[in-house]
Amino acid sequence: MSGRELRLAVVGTGGIYLRMHSRNLQAIGGNKVIAVCDVDEANLKQAMEFHGARGYNDFGEMLDKERDIDGLLLCTPPTVRREVIELAAERKIPVFCEKPPARSLDDARAIIEIVEKSGVPVSVGFMYRYLPSVAYLKSLIRDEKINLVQSTFLCSPALTRKAPGWFFIKEKSGGHIVDQAIHVIDLLRFIVGDIETVHTLGNNVICEKAEDFTIEDSSSTNLRFASGASGNHTHSWAYRKFVAEITVTGAEYRLTLALDFKVNGWIRDDNIEKTFDKPPGASHHYYELKVFLDALRTGDFSGVLSPYRDAAKTLATVIAMNKSIESGKPERVEL
DSSP: OTTSOEEEEEEOOSHHIIIIIHHHHHHHOSEEEEEEEOSOHHHHHHHHHHHTOEEESOHHHHHHHOOOOSEEEEOSOTTSSHHHHHHHHHTTOOEEEOSSSOSSHHHHHHHHHHHHHHOOOEEEOOGGGGOHHHHHHHHHTTTSOOOEEEEEEEOOHHHHOOSOGGGGOHHHHOHHIIIIIHHHHHHHHHHHOOEEEEEEEEEOSSSOOBTTBOSOSEEEEEEEETTSOEEEEEEESOOSSOEEEEEEEETTEEEEEETTTEEEEEETTEEEEEEOOOOSSSTTHHHHHHHHHHHHHHSOOTTOSSBHHHHHHHHHHHHHHHHHHHHSSOEEOOO
16 A cells, blocks of 8 residues: 555544645645545535545445545544444544544443454544654653643633534533543643543633533643642633643653643753744644554554544543533542
């Protein structure tokens, strides 16, 4: 397969696909999207025209008719995961799956069984794991103990309401925790290790809940890692500007990763300040997609940093965070 053009199919051609993944496929090259599927006719038409691809409204029909697919990109809302992965696994088609990896833990457990029985690789789109800045940070503290972790992600979707309406309905999106904080929580797991217990306090100080806005606009979460480290994650969709950073602290260092491309701080006697170039294509999603396409070419998926079972642990963590908001108590993370 290494010498020929990859043949790809896409299920879900909305914002994340049209703004990010389609552009990255073009920047990476060596691939052709031959079929796209969506229930939204406007998005479908745009993707068909962009790629010169055949269009479908039903992914089962697409997979029945398109018999020469090398890989599938699954970019739907989280309510559509298990059904597509199951059909792709039956046809031995590797899948790149946008986060979150499932709509529920029951579905995640079912998908784990599907993936592991079929042996079909599923790479989940936790793009921060692939950043050169993250690899650099991890190299600096490879032999150090992490004691404390602080992370912050602040932005304005609850203020602007520019995202599709389902983002603000908690039973559909999971709110800012399942839709967006999941990326930072996954990165914390990648750097520090598994999270055992969470205690999350959510609020609606800025944006009150309503029939079309059933999510919390902000939250703060205390974290207990399996290593014994303590952490805190603060997240808001009700902040006018943009802030995204992670700070890790040990006895002899304190380092901050400003997402996506800068690491600064100190370690022992060295001051650290390093900025990384932005990737080609569309932002940080470039790296995760390139690794997936390279794996399709070689058949070696060892470079995939977020295989499905591990991604499901991150899902279990954010679901526990939402559960903690409802219970008002610390919650164990259980898959």
